[in-house]
Amino acid sequence: MDTTDAPQIIEHIHEGVTFTPYETRWVPCSARMVGLGIFPRGTGCLKVYELRQGELKVVKETEKKDGFKCGTFGASSLENRSIATGDFKGQLQIFDLQRLETPVFSVKAHESIINCMDGCGGLDVGNGAPEIVTGGRDGCVKVWDPRVKDPVVSLEPEEGGATRDCWTVCFGNSYNDDERVVCAGYDNGDVKIFDLRTNEMRWETNLSNGVTGLEFDRKDIEMNKLVATTLESKYRVYDMRTQHQEEGFSYLTEKAHKATIWMAKHLPQNRDLFMTCGGNGGLNIYKYSYPSSRTQKDANGILKGVPGSVELLNSKVLSTQPVVSFDWSPDKQGLGCMACLDQTIRVIIVTKLHLY
Numbered sequence: 001m002d003t004t005d006a007p008q009i010i011e012h013i014h015e016g017v018t019f020t021p022y023e024t025r026w027v028p029c030s031a032r033m034v035g036l037g038i039f040p041r042g043t044g045c046l047k048v049y050e051l052r053q054g055e056l057k058v059v060k061e062t063e064k065k066d067g068f069k070c071g072t073f074g075a076s077s078l079e080n081r082s083i084a085t086g087d088f089k090g091q092l093q094i095f096d097l098q099r100l101e102t103p104v105f106s107v108k109a110h111e112s113i114i115n116c117m118d119g120c121g122g123l124d125v126g127n128g129a130p131e132i133v134t135g136g137r138d139g140c141v142k143v144w145d146p147r148v149k150d151p152v153v154s155l156e157p158e159e160g161g162a163t164r165d166c167w168t169v170c171f172g173n174s175y176n177d178d179e180r181v182v183c184a185g186y187d188n189g190d191v192k193i194f195d196l197r198t199n200e201m202r203w204e205t206n207l208s209n210g211v212t213g214l215e216f217d218r219k220d221i222e223m224n225k226l227v228a229t230t231l232e233s234k235y236r237v238y239d240m241r242t243q244h245q246e247e248g249f250s251y252l253t254e255k256a257h258k259a260t261i262w263m264a265k266h267l268p269q270n271r272d273l274f275m276t277c278g279g280n281g282g283l284n285i286y287k288y289s290y291p292s293s294r295t296q297k298d299a300n301g302i303l304k305g306v307p308g309s310v311e312l313l314n315s316k317v318l319s320t321q322p323v324v325s326f327d328w329s330p331d332k333q334g335l336g337c338m339a340c341l342d343q344t345i346r347v348i349i350v351t352k353l354h355l356y
Helices: none
Strands: 009-016 020-026 032-038 044-052 055-064 068-072 083-087 091-095 105-108 114-120 131-136 141-144 153-155 166-172 181-186 190-195 200-206 211-216 225-230 234-244 248-255 261-267 270-278 282-289 295-297 303-305 309-317 323-328 335-340 344-350
Touching (some): 009 055, 009 309, 020 335, 032 068, 044 068, 044 083, 083 114, 091 114, 141 181, 153 181, 190 211, 200 248, 225 270, 234 261, 248 303, 248 309, 261 323
Parallel strands (some): 020 068, 020 323, 114 166
Antiparallel strands (some): 009 344, 020 032, 032 044, 068 083, 083 091, 091 105, 114 131, 131 141, 141 153, 166 181, 181 190, 190 200, 225 234, 234 303, 261 270, 282 309, 295 303, 323 335, 335 344
């Protein structure tokens, strides 16, 4: 790895907090970000920070009865910019950042903690209705339309079967008003893709390690690439354009961080660059390169996908504890915010991304 012209990962702000942060999210079209987490006494913390002259200033804050685990702006319009949150008691709530006292939407979504969520159809990204998908410890994956109180789709474990913890969910393939898929990853290594248009399971596989993170390179295009991160320092990049009847989707596997890889986040301005966050407190930035041909024929003449390659552009260890949340700014290329389990929220700048 030649780092002379490589992107540099620079820590811009290092802010110690009095709660355990689990999620950081940029407020779209602003210099503000939201930190979500849990106080030592078990109550929930929601703080809105603003970047001001190289410092993070708290502009709004609230304490709720139950700790927050995850959040997303993905199902909200750019005018409202309301954040959806999931908490340790299984409640899905949506808060207006101007009035944090009471949620504008609240529903008991899961029996216990909501581990993960994603939003689609808001922020002028993607087509179709705004929707939120949640995954919980109860093994259920549920899709919600914020305009109604009941789930649109509920994927539940079989009765009498083993309940697997759902650790990560994401939307994808939302390139018109009809198409959309939900991808879910579980603690036993299962990855399942559910087609919301046909209401059936489209594909499933097992990665033999707990799946900590899933993300499509873009939600609002035909499925192109999917990054799946796992325990034991491995991640896979799937080429999602060509599905083989028996072999499924082609992929490449990489090792990184020498620890659990908590998540991968694609750069909003360039879908071939993505950041991985490690249990060692490090960040790695990669570039994906497509092969000369994305398909080839098998022995029977049936098309199957060909995976590309990834290149590590740079890496940096910023913390002694895992990086549990990372979010790129949708507006400023290279600006990112992250939450670490050493009770810090950090703002980073990644340079030279325009060269790739």
